[in-house]
Amino acid sequence: MRRASPYSYAALERLLQEHFRSPRRVFQLHALLLTSGVLLSDPQCPAAAFPYNCLTHAHLHCPASSSPDPPPAPLRLFAAMLARGARPNRHSFPTLLKSASASGSAAAAGALHAQCLRRGLAADRFVACSLISAYGRTGHPALDARKVFDEMEGSPDLAACNALLDALCLAGDLDAAGAFFEGMAARDAVSWTTLVSGLSRGGHHRCALEVFRGFLLDSMGRRLVEATLVSVLSACANLDGAEGLTVGMAVHAYIVRHEVELTAFLGTALVDMYGKHGRIGCCVSAFGIVRRTEVCTWNALLSALANHGKEAEALVEFDRMRAQGLLPDQITFLAVLMACARAGLVEVGLYWFEAMVVVYKVTPLMVHYGCVVDLLGHAGRFVEAIRVIERMPFAADASVWGALLGACKLHGNVDLAVEIGQKLMSLVPQHSGRFVIIRNIYLEDGNWHAGARMGEVMEEAGIKKKVGQSSVVLHDIAVP
Template identity: 70%
Template sequence: MWRGSPYSYSYAGLERLLQNHFSAPRRLLQVHALLLTSGALSTSHATAAFPYNCLIHAHLRLPATPSSPLCAPLRLFSAMLAAGARPNGHTFPSLLRSASASGPATTALHAQCLRRGLTADRFVACSLVSSYGRAGRLARDACKVFDEMGIPDLASSNAMLDVLCIAGDLPAAREFFELMVERDVVSWTTFISGLSRNGCHWDAVEVFRGLLADSDGRLGEATLVSVLSACANLDGAEGLAVGMSVHAYVVRHGVDLTAFLGTSLIDMYGKYGKLVCCRRAFQIVSEKEVCTWNALLSALANHGKETEAVVKFNMMILGGFLPNQITFLALLTGCARAGLVEIGLYWFEAMVTEYKVTPMMAHYGCVVDLLGRAGRFTEAIKTIERMPFMPDASVWGALLGACKLHGNVELVAEIGRKLVALGPQQSDRYVTIRNIYLEDGNWYAATRMGEVMHEAGIKKTAGQSTVVFHSTAIP
């Protein structure tokens, strides 16, 4: 990779070396290690910002792990200052991205920008707005930086729109969006995605239609993914109709079905149980990734094709894909619903021992459901007792469903006490407990559960009806 002593290389040579390996972050970190061990960062060319800028950005492109924490860029920045290198407008955007979860870190970097007169740099100012907004300091700091820009450019306005959406201040985001003098596809996509993330899925679809009317250009992948996500979360046929129109747009305009876009399409069809469409979309995705398999597995497991989900999971493993938490959640869900107890228990064990995937609450809930449906209550309770955290309502709810299935009234009382202790948010589960008592003929217990619900202010969720209007097809 690098032959000879690093001291024999000029700064231009070092720059070329870093540029050549910039697309491979882990290899770039190997270069970093060599620079440190050889003392190259202590030589005269260490006073230039470029090597540090590249190395800081390389750390950002790596996933945060104990061996490569997100604070590594900040440590590099300290080393940069100690070596006498002068940070520039390319240094701080990467640093601010690494500090975006920390208000104090962002403030400290802001002070460094002010000291060096870099806040007038639009790239730096835009990064400050984003960092303050993501750190939850929208009103006091992000807005102040934005206002100090005078006449903000489009990129800065998009950053401000994004942090308003992240903060969940949708009225302010809508007003800001409508007042923007100039908008591009990033502006529209940011607002659509922000609406959907905050649960305003129908509003996201309406804004998307506004984009279609406003733009003559071809829509990008991020825009299509955002609107498909909104469609997947809508109720009734309306969301499916819009989602199918988006799919038609993809086909008609020859948009490449990447893993990112394909996953969103499979997920959208999966939410509506359109398994034939899921399979077809999956086949079309040329470069499949783990997320693509996860979307298909989840669709199959949640819509009566549990055995097929297990088969697809085995195909995924044979294809060399490494399953993650979402993969195993879909697999265990399918095993529980299909009654594949031993297969489910085997993969739950393999998830931890072989694949080193840490189980979440939902995984334990699936195992409890798996055992409970099979009537293996003793093992289900032992699984709950072995959990490394306190079980939530979803876990007790899985056991409650098994009690209803097998008529295990004795265990219902204990589950009821656990649910009451968790709070009044589980109205449907309290109703299930009362109904189990009624079916068993235990009128006293059923009446008592009704009194507990009344005392806790719990009301049965009212049924709802949905009126579906026909949507305008997407051109």
């Protein structure tokens, strides 16, 4: 069979790159390579891996190939490549490892690492960096990524250091991540952003802002990249009190002053930050200047409106979102159901819950069922609420039963409250709030003996009611 020339391979690579975003064209080119025999050329040829590498890279960027079940197209191509006898090279594995990361397949990452070791490529800088990243993003212990890092040839470069820092953050080993960051010989915007994002994701939002302030001092006038702005806005959104809002507004001012384009990614973070702090006017204004809104941007707006007494506005915006041709997802429907529950729109909420499953084929989670139970319970429709719980495809957790317990207290349904209380005590035996609610239901019903007995049960079990606390913020210092 005639061997393909380097020029034809270069043309193939350019052609595939031009059609990355067109799944149909990528599959057509794939079929052409199969039928023309290019993929069946001499497997011993040093260039035999090239067409496979080009196709793997194209399928990685092809939207139709991103589904993790069945195995992604790049991994299926690799299996075909091995079956043919073509030898993968150092350019094969980075794309394959990215595919394993995208699918979240820890098994695939481990199998690819074994292939790298077998072929003597694991210590290659390019391959090792991809291995570190794949281990971090597929749920492997941080020690696996660290082992690859330590076995790299020569001194690891900045890209490898950033990959390990990201792996440590993703594994939740923030102490190790902080120590590694401090010991890095060089840092760039990716390094700082990775640590800020990792700390925020781990719930250390104030520490994330401190690191961000260190980054500002270190960068001294350099423009902040979008990923950094998104990470710090996420930390601001989840930090209670004035500090989070103050820093978030400063970031917004930076975006305006430097004319940073509000993409869907950055715009969603800004809308979410204002929404979490209850600044609905700013939230709506920020939404209005996002260049191109995506579903995630609408979700941030709908959640903010539903959570801050703007239920009717949330439903109006939901209609506007659908009118633009965007398909709602699980987060969208959660915001819609919350709006219906808080506004007491029972029939509207039930309609959208059914449409979510039947029309939009969105699988309900526990929180969706909890909203429906809360919706029915607050309307006093306990029989229907119990029926929803019984028909759930999984056992109801404490949040669902807790929603129904709150409705029982609202309507004085003592008998059902006691029954639910028994379930909750077995699910969350140390949760003082459930015991207090049941005790108060007894007392409000005039059953003083049962109420006093509930207090004795709490004392015998060593359960103490949590003491309420409040604080004010003076000059960025929380004062109890």
